[in-house]
Structure formats: structure tokens, C-alpha cells
Amino acid sequence: MSAYKVSLRELRFFLWELFEADRRFLGAGPYSVHDRAYFDDLLVRARDFALELGRSYQAADLEGCQLLDDGQVRIPSHFHALWARFRDEWSNTLFGTEHGLPPILTQMIYEMFMGANPSFMTYGGFTRPAVKLLQMHGTPLQKRFIAPLESYRWDACFCATEPQAGTDLTAVALRAEPLDGDVYAISGEKIYISAGMHELTENTLYFVLGRIDTASPDSFSLSCLVVPRYWPDDETGELEPNHVECIGLPRKMGLKGCANTHLKFGAGKDGQKTRGWLLGGRRNVGLLQLMPLMNQARMSTGMFGVGVASSAYLHAVEYAAKRMQGRPIERASNTSAARVAIIEHADVQRMLLDMKSRVDGCRGLLGKLAATATHASILEHTPGADAADIEKHRKLQLLLTPVCKAFISDQAWRICETAIQVHGGLGYTDASPVEQNARDVKILSIWEGTNYIQAQDLVRDKLGFGRNSRLMRYYREELDAFLDTQNASGTDTDLRPYFDQLRRAADLIEAALDHIAAEVQDGHTHRSSQFYTRFLEMFGLVTSAWVLLESATIAARRLADTDVENDPAEAAFYRGKLKSARYYFANVLPLVEQHERAIASIGHAACSVSREELAQVE
């Protein structure tokens, strides 16, 4: 039995109806190799592999990872056979075309794989970014590692965090001392390195943030070192130990199949050194090199979240439809009334609609990001494309990235929590995978920059505390284009009020940003930062609502079609889209107003507090 559930109908709606990926993306630029039929087949193939991955989801959680006495790390036993299949069946698909797949397609595939077995997917999880890093920055020698990475014979890992340097990377202390040319001796420790040691591949390349210049230890001048677990002999290519050790494997709340390693570099006895190459032979530009990849990791966090949450949601629907319990509230005391499936109870419907609308909203939010990236990428490959248009799409991509990371990770947690609740007592046990779903997604609000860091990135770095009005304008241009088109084309009258509500909600984002800008201008940056989390959530809510309303307008149109009318399953599917939007606009989106009101009165709502005021523990 697979612990994973997915609805391909949903993914196809998303791709072909909502984002019109065939019309917009498949005809043009670097992605004209394949047509829609190819991708429909690919989705089926990916779904089948995802179901396979889901079969060892719970077993891997139970088995976990162990650090053995000889320093080896034992990962869940099922992962070895799965890895062979992943490598043989998917490396070519994922890397076989020059520019890869269109991001919006990759999103679908990774959503399924990560949703089905996120622990497994941490292995090889840095391969794509690593390949990009080497393509962009690698020296000719370093570029030789692209091939073994692309074929998944080698793995890659990103190593940033140290015990004293988590969110604050300027505190990184790992040392790199010049040996010969761009070869350095590496010494130091890194923690929380996902999939940091395993035997799935013959080698692992660690992309390690470290310090060559230690004169100004607090500066941002970090370098990126490429450190192999085994050093390939220059002549023979034979792999020799490079003295990287796993010295700890903390027990985690979830994601237990992912070896979360504490690594020590330069651990060789008798002074044997750990060697690494300076990426591109360039010192002190590590963060600059890696920053674009962090955005990739943030998007991946969103895919992981949507994938797991969507599966938890589908489990809840299935359970609610078959679990008989109680009678309708109007006939609760009539013991001769028939019992009903709990899906008949209004509060269970509330929970399911809440989950559905959030899953739909998050997938769509991520889709907006992927579609923007796809669009930009096509423009970049189109001779004579408008530079301003490219700029706009790249900026929108940057704007949406922190929103996706933080908002989706928070929503995924809520969705999984609700899935547990729908299951009742069963949901608290491993008779259903949903409790593991919740434990697994909890990491998402923490890793790749905590959610507050995303909010700060959005407000400060992306929107310049409101000074960078261009990004906000780009966003509104896109949103308003949707709002206007619909108004012009005479939308279903039932949906009309939602257009107004969405416009007002988007206005509130701008109002909130103005308030923050004024606060910062008045020197109250610190206290204003207590509200960035709310501000980011406003963005997530509005963008989700936007996608849900787009989906609803499509659904309304399709429902007017007699073919759909005569197909009960299809008609139900589209009615579901209408209800998802309706639920969200009435029950979830209004939260935006509360956020805006709090932000409008920061002076009143902000609270500073000290250790002593918070608690006295005797």
C-alpha cells in the first residue's frame, strides 16, 4: 500500500487549464522539444513512481538512520533499490534536455516525488543546484563533476550551518587554507546537513561555505569550497578517503529517513588533510555564488509542502467518505435514523474545504512562481525579447520566492494538522500516514531560512521597506490584468463580488506596506519587524485567493459547456473549484483585513519585552 495519494486530474487542471502551459510554454523557446501528450504521459509515469516511493514512506520513518560504530551512516534499507530506479529512470528525464524541463513541469514532478517520500528525495536533493553552480562558476576541472552528478553516480550536498552559525551565516568559522592552486585544506564542522552521508552514490560533493580570509572574521567574505567525500586521483580517477566524518546524527521529529548529519572536515589522523577546490577559483564570493541556488531551495521547500499536504488532504477525504459515525445534527437524537459517513457532517466538510482551498491556493502560488520563471526563461532564449519584460518576470520570481517558502510551509502544517483531526484517534496513529505528514512538514518553516527570515527578505531586501515600489507595481500589473480581463468579459455574476474583494485585499497589502515604510522612515525599523510575518502572510493569502478565483472563473465557463454538464465527474470537479474559491473568500481571505489593521497601528500593537518580564523559572 502506498502512503501517497495524488489527483492527476488536479495536476492536469493546473497545468493545462489554469496555467495554460501548452499554449504559453511548450510552443516556444527552449521547451519546444516536447508537446502536451508527452507531458501527460510523463505525469502518469511520475505518478506511478511516486506511488512506489510512497510504499516505503512509513517504513523509512520507523527504520530511520543510524550512525554505526565504524562511522558509516545506515539509511532506510528500502532507499537503495528506490535510488537505483530513480537514477536509472529519472536522471535522463530530469537532465536529458539542454535546458531541462519547463519549471512548471518540474514543479509537478517534484511535488509528487517529494510528497510521496520527502526523506528519500533529500538524497540527490542538491544535485540540480550543484550542477547549475558548476555550470555557472566551475573551473574546467570542476566542470568534470557535472557528468557524474547528472547521472546520479555522485551526490551533492550544501553545507552552510555550523553550531554557532544558523540564520547568521556571517558567523561561519570553517577554515580553508591554501595548499596548491585552487586546492585548499578544509577544517571545521557543519551541522544539519541533510543527506550528508550515505552509500547510495560512490561519492558526495560537499559545497561548503568557509572562510579563507580570517582577518575580518565577521565580514560577509565567505568562500564556497567544493569538497569531495572521496578524493578522485588526478590520473586514475580512483577515489581515496578525504577525511570527512559524520560525528553525529540528531534524532528528529520527522523526516527520519533523511540522514541529518553533523560533519567534521579535516578529521584525518596523523594530520591527513581534507582537501577541497575553491569554486571557480574565486575567493570571498561564496554567498554571491550560492544565493541564486537558495532561491531554488526555497521553491523546493514549497513543492515538498504542497506535495505532502495534498496527500494528507486526499487521505482525509477518503477516510471521511468511508468512516460511518453519527447522524445528521437535525436527527442526532433519533436513534432509528441511519448513520452517515462523517463527510456528511458540516464541520467535517468545513475542514475538508479548508484543506482543499489551501492546497489549491498553495499549489497555484507555487505555480505562479514557476510560470514566471518559465516565462522569463523563454524570453531569455527569444532573440529580440523585451529586456524590461525579462526584468519584470525575474523580479516577480524573486518577490514570490520568500512568500512561497514561508507561506506554504505554514499552510502545509495547518493542512496536515487538520488531516489528523478529520481522522480522529486513527490520525494520531500510524494506521494513517497523516501524523507523519505533519511531523515531516514541520521542518519546512525552519530550514532554508526560517519563515521570519523570509518575511524580512520580502520586506527589506525585495521591497526595500516599501521604497522599491517597482516590484509591488509588477505584482499589481499582473493581478490587475486578471481583474480587468474578467470584468471586461462579463464574468459569472456569482463570482463578481469576489473580484472586488480580491482588489480590496490587494489594496490592503499596499496600504500595509505604506505603514511599514512610514514606520521605518520614522526610525522604528525594529518594532516594525514584529509585523513582517503578518505582511508576508497577506501576500500569500491574496495570491492564493487570486489563483482560486482564476480557477473558479475557468470552472464557471466549463460548467456552461454541455459536454461537462453531461459528465458527472467533470461537473463535480468544476463545482469543487467554485466551492474552493467560495469557501476561501468567505472564510480565509478576510484574515488579510485583520493583518492590515494590526500593521496600521504598529505603534499600538508592537510590544517589546525582556527576559525578566517574560518568565521567572525557579
Added chain:
Amino acid sequence: MSAYKVSLRELRFFLWELFEADRRFLGAGPYSVHDRAYFDDLLVRARDFALELGRSYQAADLEGCQLLDDGQVRIPSHFHALWARFRDEWSNTLFGTEHGLPPILTQMIYEMFMGANPSFMTYGGFTRPAVKLLQMHGTPLQKRFIAPLESYRWDACFCATEPQAGTDLTAVALRAEPLDGDVYAISGEKIYISAGMHELTENTLYFVLGRIDTASPDSFSLSCLVVPRYWPDDETGELEPNHVECIGLPRKMGLKGCANTHLKFGAGKDGQKTRGWLLGGRRNVGLLQLMPLMNQARMSTGMFGVGVASSAYLHAVEYAAKRMQGRPIERASNTSAARVAIIEHADVQRMLLDMKSRVDGCRGLLGKLAATATHASILEHTPGADAADIEKHRKLQLLLTPVCKAFISDQAWRICETAIQVHGGLGYTDASPVEQNARDVKILSIWEGTNYIQAQDLVRDKLGFGRNSRLMRYYREELDAFLDTQNASGTDTDLRPYFDQLRRAADLIEAALDHIAAEVQDGHTHRSSQFYTRFLEMFGLVTSAWVLLESATIAARRLADTDVENDPAEAAFYRGKLKSARYYFANVLPLVEQHERAIASIGHAACSVSREELAQVE
């Protein structure tokens, strides 16, 4: 190292300042045996034992429970020694006085014990209700079991749930067939029985809901059978097997030290029967007998929630105060600026205040319930007490019980989640107990009646869909008495706006109830029930705010005292109370308005949805 943290200063504030337990409760009625000094000592003693309990909190989670081949259940090894201490040091304190301790004091003790090791506290967790049941309903023979229960030589368990009968107890199928007098042969299965089998005590008494009359299998006519694990010989008292078997032990998300048993009654080979006594010799009144005890269990759920959440909060404060990371946002790019503890960051302060105010609010909400019960109990023991006054307090107790159960369990989950977030990556590992805190409290929204059932109980059974205006009036009388007194006595002007805000928020509860009443009157009960969860939350939010404002007014008064002014720790403590209230009123309480608006537009916001509309899984 104990995984538990508690602030006795907080508990003393709560008892002696906020609830004035000495003035109101210790002088009078059945509780005049002990004075404040005794209880202060008792708190210290309870705190010390709680810290001891906390030492095996994480080990018990790791070890869990196992069903052995011989049918025995192995529980965490540390629990045996702890149990001996609990039995020897606490049974007398908890049962030694005729009427027990005042509920508001028991609340404090159980908050600490359950907060420190909730799994451990499930053993013997039904002892107090069982003693009460036997006192109230037992036959003379059955009353003989009170002594071994009170001395914790025997344990007691409540057995209601069956695979097909969870929320819907009318579906209970366990059979009881008359054998001789009030002895019955019991056959059937029960699931999710907490602490259902162990060797801590020489015997366990199961209080089993079953069916004697099977003619109308759907009726509410259930009986309560008292079924011992070992049958005491009538003459010798020797214990013989009674053929109760544990046939399953599901793996759970948390609370892993609690043996969650699947029990089979009547499992003897060769037709050996499981025997039990009909409680009080009365058929078909099982639910009536047990109902008052369910209220007790709901209150316990609240104590468990507050205890664990409070400890998680205190861990977060401690970690935030010592974890150095990053620089103040205004000097973030100035790498020569000193790093600060994360407690200096505004968003971390937001998270800590959010947790603090919710912990304070939940503890106070529970305190209102316990104080009401204490008050009622004193009145009942006071000759000539006003019957209407007793009635009022007993009704208020009933009103607040479902609110406590559901609201606190939801809040505890949020608080633990935030505690994880404050800890960053560390919070996701067992280097801190907070991830276990979250896993442990997740059961609270499910057991003892899911949170929706609590909301339905509140709206339908307690408030009669708004027809029972008396309960609402009782609540408002108490709240208004606080609001009026404060207005009259010239409260701190800074707090004045909060009084108005609280009054308005309470008005919104009544408005929401009116909307629900109108919906029900118009025949829309079903759709109205989609909003009971929100309605219950309004009650929880307003009552929390009420307690926080009471605390703040006390704090404002104390801060005007020169003794306090000159005591930095005390002054900080009271400033913390002011800030907790201020944060809550500005940032949390406004949610009440959103709930009311949704309820005001039920016709618009309610959404019914079908299986087919929700999802299509291929």
C-alpha cells in the same frame, strides 16, 4: 536534566493574586483544613516531584510501550520507580482529606505533573473519577474497591471507544450477559484505552460501557460494567485471571509512554468468561452515570495542555535568551556590531509574547472553571447557601468545560509549534523537548470528545442553540461585574480602552449566538454547525482576554507600590503581565470580530460539498 520547566511565581500569582484562593476558598466550607502556607509548601513539593517526572520524559518517549509475545505490555522502565514514589508520596495528599483538595489547587498540581510527564500521568489517570463513580453509584460490594484505588494499589480505566464507535457511542456493541445477581459476562473489544494494561498495580478496574439490552441496538441504553483485570476471590480476595487481553498497541505520534491498548474482553479459552459487575446494579444508565466524569476528563485535558505548553514556552524563553545569532535589524549589515541573543529580535519577542499571553490566558480560563467548581462546592457545604447561587456556579462550570477542553487543546498545539520555531533547527530534534511537547499535545484535540463535539456540546447542549439564555446571562453577569468594578475604582488609564474592547468582544459572542439561533429557527441547523468551532473559539478568546485584563489591573496596582518598584524581579514580573495583556488585546483578541462576521453571514459563508467535488484520486 529535567525536560520540564515551571514558574512557581506564575502559579502563586495565579492562586493568591488573581484568584485570591486564600481569601475566597481556604477559609470556608470543606477546604478550611489547610492554610496558604501549607499550599505554598505543597506547590514546592509538587514542583520538585514534577521536575523528577520530567527527567524521564524524553527517555519514555524513546522507549515507548511494547506488546510482548506473552500478551504482557511493557511500559517505559523508569515508570516503575516513579510510580512507587507517586503512590507513596501523593496518594495520601490527593485523597487524604474528605473532600479532597480545592479544585483550584488540584489544578496547579496536576498541571505540573501532567506538564512534566503526561504519559506517566495516564497511569492512575482515571483513579479520581473511578473513586467518585463508586462513591456515587457503587453497591456496597463495589465500594470496597475504593480503598485499593485511593492507595493506588489498583488502577482504573475508562473503556468507551470501539472500532465502530468513537464519537458515536450509540454504536457501542460490547455485550454484557447476566450471570448471577449484578455479575455479568462481558464480551467485546475496546480500542484507544489509555494505560489499559501494565504491571504498576496488582489489578486494574475497567469501567466499561456495554449493552445488556440488545433489542434496540441503536438506543442510548448503555450500561456501565466494572470489570477487573483480575477477579478477586470472594472469600480470600486472591486475584484470578479474568480473561482480559491486550491484542494491539498502535504506534502513536506522541504520548508514547502511555500504553494505548486494544482490549479484548471474554477472550478466555475453553469458554472461560470475563466477568464484571453492573455499576450500582442499574441497567441502561451508563451514560448518565459517566457523564459528570467526562467533564472531569475534559478539565484534565486542559491541565495537560496548559502544563505541557507552559513548559514549552519556558524552554523557548530560556533558549532565546542564550542563543546568540544575528544583529539588530537596524545594524544588520554592520558586521562590526555585536551579535545579540535572539530574544533581542522583535519577531522572537512577538513569538514569545504570543506564547506567554496564550499560556496565561489558558491557565486563567481553566482557573475560572476550577474556581467556579470550588465556589460551588463550598456553597454546597454551607448551610443555608442560596440555591440559585449554587445553580449558577454549577451551570457556569458546565458552560466553561467544553470551552476549556477544545480551546486549550488548540492553543497548546499552537504554543508548542511556536516553541519549536523559536528553537530553529534545534527545536526539530530531541536536543530540546519541545518537538515531543507538540507531538504529545496533539491528542488533546481528539480524545475525550473531538473539539468539534465540544463546540456542538456548547452550542446545542449547553446553550440550546441560543434558547438557553440563562447560561449566557450567568457568564455576562460575572464578566460585567469585573468590567463594572474596574470602571468604578478608576483603573489605570492605559488599561481603560481594553475594558471597552473586552465588553465589545463579549457582545459579539452574544450577537454570534443570536445569528446561530436565527439560523436554527429557520431550519438551517446543519449549515449553522459549520461555525460552532469558531463560536467556541470566540468564548475561549474572550475569557482568556478577561483573565489577562484582570491580571493586568492587579499588576498595574502592584507596580504603583514602592516595595515592588524597588524589587527589579517583581517589577519585571508585573510589567510582563501588562505586556501579556497588551499583546493579546492588540494582536489576538481581534480575531473575535472576524469570527462574528463569518457567523453573521452564515448563509453566504457556509459551504456544503460532496465527495466527488472534493477530490478525484486516480
